[in-house]
Amino acid sequence: MTSATGLTKGAIYGNFSNKEQLAVEAFKYNVRILLKEISAAVNKANRAIDKLFAITNYYRGYYDITKSTGGCPILNVGNDTRHINPTLFRMVRLTAKKLEHSIADIIFEGVENREFKKNTDIQKLAKNIYSMIEGSVFMSITHGDRSYILMMTDHIESHIKEHILQ
Secondary structure (H helix, E strand, C coil): CHHHHCCCHHHHHCCCCCHHHHHHHHHHHHHHHHHHHHHHHHHCCCCHHHHHHHHHHHHHCHHHHHHHHCCCHHHHHHHHHCCCCHHHHHHHHHHHHHHHHHHHHHHHHHHHCCCECCCCCHHHHHHHHHHHHHHHHHHHHHHCCCHHHHHHHHHHHHHHHHHHEC
16 A cells, blocks of 8 residues: 555554554445446436446446456455454445445336336346346456456346346
8 A cells, every 4th residue: 555655654544543444445445436437337328228238338348447456346345354344344235235226226217117027026136137247257357257247248138138128
C-alpha cells in the first residue's frame, strides 16, 4: 500500500482506528469502482433484457479488469475473511446480496413490462445468474482462462432468450 499511495505506513494507519477499518474501507473503495462500472453499463439500457445483457457484456471484459487489479474484490475478500474477519465477511455478503437483488429488480421490471414470462421465478433466476457469473469469474482467475466467463455469459444470454423472453 505504501508504494501504491506514496505514503508511509504511519500516514496510512494514522487515518484509521485499526487494520480492520482500513480493510473495510479498502473493500468499499474497490466495490464502489465495480458497482460504478456495472451501473453505468446498466443505466445506458432502457429495456430489462438490455440491462441484463449489459451485465453479461460487462462481465465479458471482467477477466482483463480483474487480471490487472489482482482479482475480483468480492471473491477475494469473501474467501480470505470468512473465518478470520466477521465484519468484513458480512460486508462481502451484503455486497453480494445487493448485486443479486439488483439483478432481481431488473428481472422483476422485465416481468412487469411483459418482456419476460409472467411465471418467471425472479429470485431463482437472479441467484442463478449471479452464481454463474461469480463461479465463472473464480474459474477464469484460477485457471488464467477467460473462456469460463465467456462461455457462462453466452449461456446466461441463451437461457434468457430461450426460456424467459415473452
